[in-house]
Amino acid sequence: MLGGTNLPRVGGYNQAVVLDAIRTRGPISRVELAALSGLTNQTVSNVVRKLLDAGLVTETGQAPSSGGKRRTLLAPRPDGAYALGVHLDPDAAVIVLVNLAGEVLTSRRLRLSVPSEPADVVDRVARAALRLAERSAVDPGRLLGLGIAAPGPIDGSSGAVVSPPNLPGWDRVPLLKMFAEATDMPVALDNDATAAAIGERWIGGEARAGSFLFIYLGTGIGAGIVLNNTVLHGDSGNAGEFGHLAVEPGDRVCHCGGTGCLGPYCSPAAIIDDLLRLHGRAAADRIGLTGDPASLHGDWKVLRRAARTGDEDACDVVRSAARRIGQAARGAVSLLDVSRVVLGGEGLRGIEPIVREEIDTAVNSTSVARAIRPIAIEQSVIGDTVGAVGAASLVLHGNYTPGWRMLTDPSG
Amino acid sequence: MLGGTNLPRVGGYNQAVVLDAIRTRGPISRVELAALSGLTNQTVSNVVRKLLDAGLVTETGQAPSSGGKRRTLLAPRPDGAYALGVHLDPDAAVIVLVNLAGEVLTSRRLRLSVPSEPADVVDRVARAALRLAERSAVDPGRLLGLGIAAPGPIDGSSGAVVSPPNLPGWDRVPLLKMFAEATDMPVALDNDATAAAIGERWIGGEARAGSFLFIYLGTGIGAGIVLNNTVLHGDSGNAGEFGHLAVEPGDRVCHCGGTGCLGPYCSPAAIIDDLLRLHGRAAADRIGLTGDPASLHGDWKVLRRAARTGDEDACDVVRSAARRIGQAARGAVSLLDVSRVVLGGEGLRGIEPIVREEIDTAVNSTSVARAIRPIAIEQSVIGDTVGAVGAASLVLHGNYTPGWRMLTDPSG
């Protein structure tokens, strides 16, 4: 049920609106903020004073006069707030410390052994994160919390990961609670693709305002959906399951049991398999693939590099996977009517041009929306660390975004 | 850019929240409203008084005591507000007059000749609508406006229909403006599927609270998306394009140019064609199909009736179309993470069981969400007139729903 509102909440909301506008529209004056938000000059003045007092924005110089008193420009203060972000992946955890401007201050990569024990992983990661914050000497009072981006399905209500296909043995692990206890900080948890989308929205400024579909290529494929500046979480907290969109069916059975799913055609393992099947052992040897499932991560890296340097066979298998991704993207775009698709994730490194091109072709040559305006296909503005930065953004976003309540441990 | 808020708006918002709660939760007491909305008893009391004064709700009896004073129950007052709704279709326009409770007071069906002249159609429909309102003797001051549900793409910013595939010659017709001038009332315009979804949300009460996907079978196929009690319009006002989701590809080229689209496999014309192709002229004769494209509407009706009465060939072609719809629905459901799919539209009459069954199979046997909870597949609570009632709901919804601005003619 939709909740009612009261005055303090209105105040907080308007503060969030103004801060968001200052963050995304760069240095901006009070009058412009008033015009943008529809609030009175007076109100903007009041709100800005509070933000100044809170240390979240600063006055940075003045704009040239337009006939009268010059406007004083306001900009976000990077050291106004900080957040820690963790991206959990089967073989490594990436931890970052991010400031209000979205800049990564320090980062650390923790190799994880597969399979790994949840309690052990949480313990190691939490300690590493706390150490990172300590050494960076940020004001502890301005460290807002820890965000976690986890692969696979999440139970939104309990804050647990639900048997992610890539983390064997992690069934119903209450990550939210575990990290809250280990760090004694507010903790936010989300699906990696959704976290990445929030990160783009938070860091991307005007280029990521409004609505977009974020396609995330990590160990699997997923999507984050931002509609009208708000992330879609879905009834069970799992919106954006991209791997189960229907595409041209083949013989492969998805782990969900279906045969028409996108998922089994564009995972690293599947693409490597394609190469071996279609182009033979010789091609694999030339490229340098071991073909050993245990060294999947390395093989995938090698294959991507081969594709980037133009190896025909590598390009071929990547392209046919990308074509299917394009089909799915076309459907998603026309269903959601977004005019922007953003690509990201470390699994994309090296093959962006191919994937971008295929999605562009699929989306812009046939979609109905094309008649109205072309759909932009762009790369993440954050880059390789979207997952971790996105996780940190969960916290910042949760604290400073209008109309958004953080998915956090009630006890914390 | 996200707008700021002010006190009058808060007041309006809370009034809308409370009215919405009274509408959806049937007869309900003030205390329950307070608990539901998170507002104070005091505030609810104030808000309710305003709603009573405005004539939008009434006190209807009292609940049995639970140990103290009995709660007085509040219910929406059907005669509190009215709206006209028009569903434009290639061969007919359905006009309804709806009250605040969502009851259809009067309705009228206007046969349209194909092809038809936009100006002429608007003129006839507008006059019929006005006459309907006049004869029903509703208080003109409580008639809030006219809603239009039009097939095919809409240009949200200009309020025009953009070359709907089923209305030849209707390219960029500014329906919003034309109807506003013809009726001198506030006018709202939306895609038929989206309008139908809003209608379900408005009429359906608790059964349609939260999020759902509405699959609309009219002359074509479309979907309306409701997420967290809010309709998704999309960047260009065309969210829910369901016909361009990818499914098992065949040889048919969609009017968008693609080959993997759902659309060309589940239109009435396509299904009739299937029957002729797969089961021959003999089957068509047995069922009673003319096969003449000019009598498409009639043929489609006949075919549906045959399917309902169990004709094997008819069931076969309907089922294979339904199977594809199921594939698309599965993708949409996992992407949006909704836990309810609603079916409606007059093109569904007679074949609901088959379509329902196929979607159920596709969605609930393979979706990931299934692991968490089954997805409900239900029929429209409104029935055949969803289109028109939905159109009327556009107006009611626009006036009385929290956080929603009506897509209306700025001049009106």
Place this chain on the structure above:
DNA sequence: TCAGCTAAATCCAATTGATGGATGAAGTCA
């Protein structure tokens, strides 16, 4: 150089709507 003008930002009184605590109203139960 100074008065006149313009635009930005702030001060002040008024208004609106929610809140918490106290009070009245209506019933139940022993």
Place this chain on the structure above:
DNA sequence: TGACTTCATCCATCAATTGGATTTAGCTGA
């Protein structure tokens, strides 16, 4: 009949926005 509950409202207070007046700061032209 009296004690207790629950519902609903009254009253003073508080928080936030608004509109108009005022101050601050820079531009312009005689």
